[in-house]
Amino acid sequence: xxxxxxxxxxxxxxxxxxxxxxxxxxxxxVGMQRxxxxxxxxxxxxxxxxxxxxxxxxxxxxxxxxxGFVVVGGAMMAYWMNVLWSMASQLYWEKETGNLxxxxxxxxxxxxILLGMALGGxxxxxxxxxxxxxxxxxxxxVHFVIASATQLILVFFLTMVSLYGLGMxxxxxxxxxxxEAWHISNLAQEPIFLIxxxxxxxxxxxxxxxxxxSFIPLTLGMDAMRQLAFASGPSxxxxxxxxxxxxxxxxxxxxxxxxxxxxxYMERLAVREGRLTESxx
Amino acid sequence: xENHYAIETQSLGRVYKIRNPGKKENKTLTALEGxxxxxxxxxxxxxxxxxxxxxxxxxxxxxxxxxxxHGYASVAGYDVSKSPDDVRQRINxxxxxxxxxxxxxxxxxxxxxxxxFYGIESKEANQRIKTLLEIVGIADRANSRSSNLxxxxxQKMNIVRGFLTDPEILFLDEPTLGLDVGASRDVxxxxxxxxxxDPKRTLLLTTHYMIEADELCDRVAIINKGKVLACGTPxxxxxxxxxxxxxxxxxxxxxxxxxxxxxxxxxVTSVKIHDNENKxxxxxxxxxxxxxxxxxxxxxxxxxxxxxxxxxxxxxxxxFVKLVGQRMEEVEHADAPAS
Numbered sequence: 001x002x003x004x005x006x007x008x009x010x011x012x013x014x015x016x017x018x019x020x021x022x023x024x025x026x027x028x029x030v031g032m033q034r035x036x037x038x039x040x041x042x043x044x045x046x047x048x049x050x051x052x053x054x055x056x057x058x059x060x061x062x063x064x065x066x067x068g069f070v071v072v073g074g075a076m077m078a079y080w081m082n083v084l085w086s087m088a089s090q091l092y093w094e095k096e097t098g099n100l101x102x103x104x105x106x107x108x109x110x111x112x113i114l115l116g117m118a119l120g121g122x123x124x125x126x127x128x129x130x131x132x133x134x135x136x137x138x139x140x141x142v143h144f145v146i147a148s149a150t151q152l153i154l155v156f157f158l159t160m161v162s163l164y165g166l167g168m169x170x171x172x173x174x175x176x177x178x179x180e181a182w183h184i185s186n187l188a189q190e191p192i193f194l195i196x197x198x199x200x201x202x203x204x205x206x207x208x209x210x211x212x213x214s215f216i217p218l219t220l221g222m223d224a225m226r227q228l229a230f231a232s233g234p235s236x237x238x239x240x241x242x243x244x245x246x247x248x249x250x251x252x253x254x255x256x257x258x259x260x261x262x263x264x265y266m267e268r269l270a271v272r273e274g275r276l277t278e279s280x281x
Numbered sequence: 282x283e284n285h286y287a288i289e290t291q292s293l294g295r296v297y298k299i300r301n302p303g304k305k306e307n308k309t310l311t312a313l314e315g316x317x318x319x320x321x322x323x324x325x326x327x328x329x330x331x332x333x334x335x336x337x338x339x340x341x342x343x344x345x346x347x348x349x350x351h352g353y354a355s356v357a358g359y360d361v362s363k364s365p366d367d368v369r370q371r372i373n374x375x376x377x378x379x380x381x382x383x384x385x386x387x388x389x390x391x392x393x394x395x396x397x398f399y400g401i402e403s404k405e406a407n408q409r410i411k412t413l414l415e416i417v418g419i420a421d422r423a424n425s426r427s428s429n430l431x432x433x434x435x436q437k438m439n440i441v442r443g444f445l446t447d448p449e450i451l452f453l454d455e456p457t458l459g460l461d462v463g464a465s466r467d468v469x470x471x472x473x474x475x476x477x478x479d480p481k482r483t484l485l486l487t488t489h490y491m492i493e494a495d496e497l498c499d500r501v502a503i504i505n506k507g508k509v510l511a512c513g514t515p516x517x518x519x520x521x522x523x524x525x526x527x528x529x530x531x532x533x534x535x536x537x538x539x540x541x542x543x544x545x546x547x548x549v550t551s552v553k554i555h556d557n558e559n560k561x562x563x564x565x566x567x568x569x570x571x572x573x574x575x576x577x578x579x580x581x582x583x584x585x586x587x588x589x590x591x592x593x594x595x596x597x598x599x600x601f602v603k604l605v606g607q608r609m610e611e612v613e614h615a616d617a618p619a620s
Contacts, residue, residue: 003416003474004409007447010370011400023397026390027383034385034426098379102442105344107370108398271348274297274341 012107020108024116025123028086032124042078043131047139050074050132053199054140065230066200068144071136072229073198075129076222079163080192082125084185087167090117091175100175101276110263114171118164145231151241152228158248159221165255166217172262176269192216201226201236210238217251220244287357287450287483288320288343294351294507295338312338313507316352320500323480325472327498328487329597331612335507336487337376340454343485344374357449372450373399375443377436377458384428388419388438391427392445399446406445413441417471433464440468444475453486457493465490469497489609491597503601505612510604515597522595522603525550526570529593532561534585543579548572551602560588566599 011019032038053070091114094100103113136142146152174181195213196202202210202223213219224244227233238244270276293316299308313335320326328336341347343356345365353360359367382391389410396406414420417437422430427438436456443451453472457465476482488494494501495515502512511518532538538561543552550566563580567573570592580587601609 003478004412004444004447006479007399007401007409008405009402011402012370016400019397019400023394026394027386030390031383031385098376098381101344101346102374102381102395103398104346105369105372105374106395106398107366107400113398271346274295274347276341276346 010107016108017112020106020112021116021119023108024113025120026116028117028120028124032127038128039131042128043135046074046077046132047135050136050199051139063232063236064143065232065236067140068137068142068230069201069226069236070199071133071140071142072226073200073222074136075132076159076218076225077193077198078125078128078132079122079160080196080198080216080218081189082121083163083167083170084189086121087118087164088170088174089181089185091171092181095175095276104267104276110267111260114168114259114263117171118168121167122160122164143231144229145233147228147233151245152225155221155224155228155241155245155248158245158252159217159225162217162248162251162255163221165252165259168259169255169262172259172266175266176275192218195219197222201238203236203238214247215251217248217255220247220251224248285321286319286355287322287324288318288326288355288485290316290318290339290343290352290354292317292352293339293342293349293354295335295342295347296350311507313342313349314351316504316507316509318502318509318512320483320485322483325476325484325486325497325499327494327501328485328504329489329491329494329501329601330487330504331489331609333613334489334504336489336504337454338507339504340374340452340485340487344372344452345369371448372452373443373446373448374452374454375439375456377455377460378432379439380435381439381442382427384426386427387424388414388427388430389423391438392442395442396445401446409445410441413445416474417441418467433460436460436464437468440471444471449481450483450485453484455487455489457488457490465493469493472497489613491601491609495597501597503597503604505601505605511600518597518600519595522566522599525595525603526567526573527593527595527599528563528565528567528573529591530563530565530580531588531590532563532580532585533588534561534583536584538563538580538583538585542583543576546572546575546579549576551606553602553608561585564599564602566603 050070054067057066057070091100094103103110174184177184195209196216196219197213202213202219210219223238224241227237227241293313294311295313297310297312299310301308316339328339330336338347342349342354343361345361345368348362355361356368357371361368386394392410393403393406411420414423417440419434419437422434427435430438440456443453456472457468460468472484476484486498498515500512500514501518503510538554540552540554543549548568549572550568553564555562565576577587598608605612
């Protein structure tokens with residue numbers, strides 16, 4: 001009697017794509033449940049910098065909605081950090097652990113692997129972001145006035161699609177740069193906090209700054225969300241929400257297509273030069 | 282797609298360019314050169330060679346992770362360079378000492394995750410995982426986080442990962458690397474059972490353990506410095522030395538014996554001398570037994586005494602020494618280029 005019968009059915013096509021996405025998102029979703037220290041490190045600690053801005057705004061008697069802006073910025077920062085540190089550099093770490101080679105030789109597509117990473121990260125980060133919003137709103141008594149829930153959801157969705165599309169694109173790029181990618185992540189972190197307006201309305205900048213910052217989807221996303229979620233939002237907004245939605249659609253398409261092209265290029269180059277795995281034996 | 286061979290290579294080569302900062306031209310390193318192999322479906326084929334011989338480079342090419350710079354390679358009838366997706370649907374790979382998967386996940390979860398990438402339904406995947414974990418003897422660790430596993434248990438998990446998807450062609454790159462004797466034996470026994478189960482399965486195994494190649498493989502290719510030096514069944518390779526006389530001599534010697542003194546004696550094909558604890562050990566391959574008299578006379582003239590003298594059957598190690606001129610350990614200790 002054989003010790004193991006043959007596999008009865010192997011899914012291919014879109015079903016395999018979906019299974020690969022679910023499979024790769026699983027470690028991130030489950031990881032949240034296994035390492036609960038995130039509740040302290042990823043919710044309480046970001047609240048400290050949020051609190052610092054809140055106290056400054058209250059001290060200078062800034063409009064009260066600025067407090068809400070800061071809380072939204074704190075929540076969205078969780079996504080930026082996730083994209084920067086857990087998406088962009090992830091393929092590099094997968095290579096170091098040997099997972100990347102196994103992903104590549106499997107029939108599941110690398111695009112599905114990246115999407116799984118993104119969705120798993122998005123789920124995990126959303127729990128953190130919700131925690132920051134809830135805690136911040138309670139602590140600092142933030143008053144939301146939702147102008148259009150549909151538009152707000154659409155803006156959030158598009159922001160996430162384009163942001164994680166950016167993460168998927170940079171993941172391939174960082175794989176080619178190897179260790180240098182670490183420095184780029186460090187370099188990108190603080191300036192983006194500034195030019196994307198995590199803690200203040202970008203309208204305060206000269207026009208060219210938010211224009212440059214618009215290549216990071218969070219710049220447009222946060223500005224639009226603030227306009228849709230706070231009473232004084234529209235008066236403090238940079239450009240109209242509809243234009244920002246259009247911008248986010250363009251960024252989503254651009255980054256997702258870029259991710260696919262870069263991934264193919266990276267794989268071809270890495271196979272040609274032998275960069276997919278460390279050289280051994 | 283019809284093809285006579287499960288794996289075929291023709292004049293396969295791989296040259297790495299190594300960046301040479303400050304210099305106009307990059308250096309090159311030949312990891313593989315002119316490799317011709319034909320492996321039939323159902324064969325358990327071994328690549329035997331020291332570290333740095335080019336075994337892993339060959340596996341990387343065959344598993345579509347690395348492009349060859351010369352020649353041609355096909356797996357399951359598909360050109361690895363032109364049809365990597367077709368190849369990937371039919372293969373899997375396990376490397377010795379790999380740390381794949383995620384430490385936060387349990388053994389079962391890690392294996393389930395990899396099964397998803399091969400389109401295997403969760404129900405069937407879980408059933409297969411259960412069966413395989415029982416076979417390799419780690420069913421009781423199914424719900425342990427993989428970060429808590431010892432090296433041996435982790436490698437058993439990796440082995441299960443490779444076999445779980447029931448690949449047509451499986452690549453095992455040093456599967457028992459770093460394992461203790463018991464765990465290595467378990468892994469070898471499992472590999473043999475898996476092959477015996479289905480005559481269509483093909484397995485390519487790289488190893489630098491002679492016993493592994495001898496015990497497991499239907500055919501073996503001996504590889505060194507990127508070139509295949511010999512290929513055949515373990516028995517036929519050893520048979521090639523049958524006309525030689527092989528002796529193992531334990532000596533009590535007050536001074537260090539020099540190999541070159543013996544290697545110039547008439548009838549001596551190869552001689553290896555090394556110390557083991559308080560003994561000096563000489564491994565001799567002679568053209569014919571009559572050459573032994575000269576060796577013994579020279580040993581005596583050097584002030585050494587023979588403690589034991591044993592004529593023995595040739596091993597794959599002897600074949601390797603005859604082909605390369607050094608024992609595999611010596612080749613590994615030499616400053617061989619990484620491939």
